[in-house]
Amino acid sequence: xxxxxxxxxxxxxxxxxxxxxxxxxxxxxxxxxxxxxxxxxxxxxxxxxxxxxxxxxxxxxxxxxxxxxxxxxxxxxxxxxxxxxxxxxxxxxxxxxxxxxxxxxxxxxxxxxxxxxxxxxxxxxxxxxxxxxxxxxxxxxxxxxxxxxxxxxxxxxxxxxxxxxxxxxxxxxxxxxxxxxxxxxxxxxxxxxxxxxxxxxxxxxxxxxxxxxxxxxxxxxxxxxxxxxxxxxxxxxxxxxxxxxxxxxxxxxxxxxxxxxxxxxxxxxxxxxxxxxxxxxxxxxxxxxxxxxxxxxxxxxxxxxxxxxxxxxxxxxxxxxxxxxxxxxxxxxxxxxxxxx
Amino acid sequence: xxxxxxxxxxxxxxxxxxxxxxxxxxxxxxxxxxxxxxxxxxxxxxxxxxxxxxxxxxxxxxxxxxxxxxxxxxxxxxxxxxxxxxxxxxxxxxxxxxxxxxxxxxxxxxxxxxxxxxxxxxxxxxxxxxxxxxxxxxxxxxxxxxxxxxxxxxxxxxxxxxxxxxxxxxxxxxxxxxxxxxxxxxxxxxxxxxxxxxxxxxxxxxxxxxxxxxxxxxxxxxxxxxxxxxxxxxxxxxxxxxxxxxxxxxxxxxxxxxxxxxxxxxxxxxxxxxxxxxxxxxxxxxxxx
Numbered sequence: 001x002x003x004x005x006x007x008x009x010x011x012x013x014x015x016x017x018x019x020x021x022x023x024x025x026x027x028x029x030x031x032x033x034x035x036x037x038x039x040x041x042x043x044x045x046x047x048x049x050x051x052x053x054x055x056x057x058x059x060x061x062x063x064x065x066x067x068x069x070x071x072x073x074x075x076x077x078x079x080x081x082x083x084x085x086x087x088x089x090x091x092x093x094x095x096x097x098x099x100x101x102x103x104x105x106x107x108x109x110x111x112x113x114x115x116x117x118x119x120x121x122x123x124x125x126x127x128x129x130x131x132x133x134x135x136x137x138x139x140x141x142x143x144x145x146x147x148x149x150x151x152x153x154x155x156x157x158x159x160x161x162x163x164x165x166x167x168x169x170x171x172x173x174x175x176x177x178x179x180x181x182x183x184x185x186x187x188x189x190x191x192x193x194x195x196x197x198x199x200x201x202x203x204x205x206x207x208x209x210x211x212x213x214x215x216x217x218x219x220x221x222x223x224x225x226x227x228x229x230x231x232x233x234x235x236x237x238x239x240x241x242x243x244x245x246x247x248x249x250x251x252x253x254x255x256x257x258x259x260x261x262x263x264x265x266x267x268x269x270x271x272x273x274x275x276x277x278x279x280x281x282x283x284x285x286x287x288x289x290x291x292x293x294x295x296x297x298x299x300x301x302x303x304x305x306x307x308x309x310x311x312x313x314x315x316x317x318x319x320x321x322x323x324x325x326x327x328x329x330x331x332x333x334x335x336x337x338x339x340x341x
Numbered sequence: 342x343x344x345x346x347x348x349x350x351x352x353x354x355x356x357x358x359x360x361x362x363x364x365x366x367x368x369x370x371x372x373x374x375x376x377x378x379x380x381x382x383x384x385x386x387x388x389x390x391x392x393x394x395x396x397x398x399x400x401x402x403x404x405x406x407x408x409x410x411x412x413x414x415x416x417x418x419x420x421x422x423x424x425x426x427x428x429x430x431x432x433x434x435x436x437x438x439x440x441x442x443x444x445x446x447x448x449x450x451x452x453x454x455x456x457x458x459x460x461x462x463x464x465x466x467x468x469x470x471x472x473x474x475x476x477x478x479x480x481x482x483x484x485x486x487x488x489x490x491x492x493x494x495x496x497x498x499x500x501x502x503x504x505x506x507x508x509x510x511x512x513x514x515x516x517x518x519x520x521x522x523x524x525x526x527x528x529x530x531x532x533x534x535x536x537x538x539x540x541x542x543x544x545x546x547x548x549x550x551x552x553x554x555x556x557x558x559x560x561x562x563x564x565x566x567x568x569x570x571x572x573x574x575x576x577x578x579x580x581x582x583x584x585x586x587x588x589x590x591x592x593x594x595x596x597x598x599x600x601x602x603x604x605x606x607x608x609x610x611x612x613x614x615x616x617x618x619x620x621x622x623x624x625x626x627x628x629x630x
Contacts, residue, residue, distance in 0.1 A: 073362060104600070245602060247601050
């Protein structure tokens with residue numbers, strides 16, 4: 001992969017250049033937290049931001065969007081808000097999260113709503129130094145070797161810029177003069193030092209080998225009931241998880257009842273109606289069953305299917321759950337460690 | 342221009358969520374709350390070329406109301422018409438019951454695996470139906486009858502709560518008269534005393550099953566949840582291997598193509614990997630039934 005260098009002081013100039021590809025979005029401060037927002041002013045970008053409240057999945061699967069407009073019985077596809085965008089500041093775990101969504105939405109029966117948004121979006125990564133809630137090293141998602149267009153890595157007074165795609169190369173050419181191709185031996189030294197620093201900051205470390213077997217053996221464990229007694233079934237964990245992708249479909253008529261929209265909106269398996277069918281039977285009525293499904297998806301089913309967990313270790317569930325149920329606590333519980341809830 | 346379009350990858354050409362306009366050709370009541378619907382693509386050529394397997398399902402879509410999955414009750418061996426057997430039980434079905442002949446409805450699919458016909462060919466077949474379980478299994482029943490020479494011995498056991506609540510009464514009575522299968526019908530209760538056949542639960546009918554080659558038999562059951570345990574026990578008693586005991590399952594679905602997540606069971610999606618599962622699947626995958 002091609003590597004370039006960009007001076008730190010040139011970052012804002014370059015971000016400005018990226019706007020000629022499309023809308024520029026990146027992390028900005030919101031209260032004590034961060035969100036992905038449109039960077040009208042590139043100096044609003046919060047380079048220190050570690051995790052945004054909502055992961056970048058919102059760009060590819062918006063929380064609510066129209067699939068079709070209908071009039072009588074005629075349906076018209078709707079791709080209203082699909083436009084070229086550059087997402088700047090994606091950390092490796094978030095890029096890995098997008099790659100997991102790619103598996104779900106672009107393989108077997110590709111989803112045109114996801115595909116169009118994904119194809120219109122350039123991904124620009126940014127390295128990070130973890131905090132005490134990050135566990136991406138345990139999920140092996142702390143680095144990313146592909147799937148992005150550009151990836152910026154902190155490198156002393158410079159950024160090391162990986163060019164990951166043909167589009168990434170085009171993006172570099174938007175302001176080619178800012179980049180240098182000369183990578184010197186001391187850059188490698190700085191890079192390795194930075195890597196050591198990053199790896200030393202992980203406070204959470206788990207061995208996820210054999211998680212599917214451990215979950216299988218824990219199927220009837222009292223842990224699920226204990227967690228269910230605390231869980232509020234609010235679904236916040238699903239909203240903030242980079243790989244939660246369940247959705248509901250709802251038709252919304254206008255006042256004439258003749259026309260309207262068929263919309264898709266996020267759902268969560270923590271919601272009680274998640275597996276409710278017509279006639280009133282609920283396949284997952286118990287909260288413990290739904291919690292178990294959530295963690296089965298992250299730590300068992302996805303590993304069985306794709307050889308890796310669908311948890312990218314971003315720490316959002318740790319940050320968000322009002323009663324402190326999160327992937328770290330569940331792994332602790334499953335592996336016989338003390339649960340500190 | 343047309344040639345160019347054909348070279349495009351399929352996924353670009355079609356939106357898999359777009360309902361196809363179909364015509365509701367005929368509808369009539371099977372019981373007070375279960376109605377039979379005959380539906381076909383508006384274009385007759387398209388109607389004749391529509392391919393599906395017994396055991397697959399389709400999403401029926403009513404603009405402004407929503408979508409829901411329904412088993413296909415017709416057989417691909419009688420092309421041109423899709424048939425559904427639907428109980429009025431929720432939002433979509435309530436509105437569907439208001440639709441008249443020649444109105445148009447949205448349909449997309451077929452989805453799911455359907456029955457493994459290629460493996461079932463040449464084998465003995467035992468179909469057990471309870472109540473609304475006739476909806477998916479009628480497709481298999483008719484398919485086998487229409488290709489009778491391709492299958493071995495064939496038993497069809499059917500149970501209903503009462504004669505009044507029995508679906509496809511006339512059709513199944515006629516099938517019972519055929520000499521190329523063994524068909525036994527029963528009802529739990531017969532208040533008016535005009536039921537001519539066995540009275541009792543469907544498992545009673547297993548005493549009539551003889552001469553099957555169990556190793557080479559595919560058995561399938563669909564009906565109310567309470568029935569499965571007892572029917573499967575009978576299948577196993579006959580010596581039918583667990584992976585040749587098939588059932589079709591219900592789940593909440595919003596897409597039919599493995600995206601919305603609602604029908605997930607462990608690593609599989611009912612809509613892609615099911616809805617037909619074997620008893621072996623049920624035993625080794627938690628949560629299936």
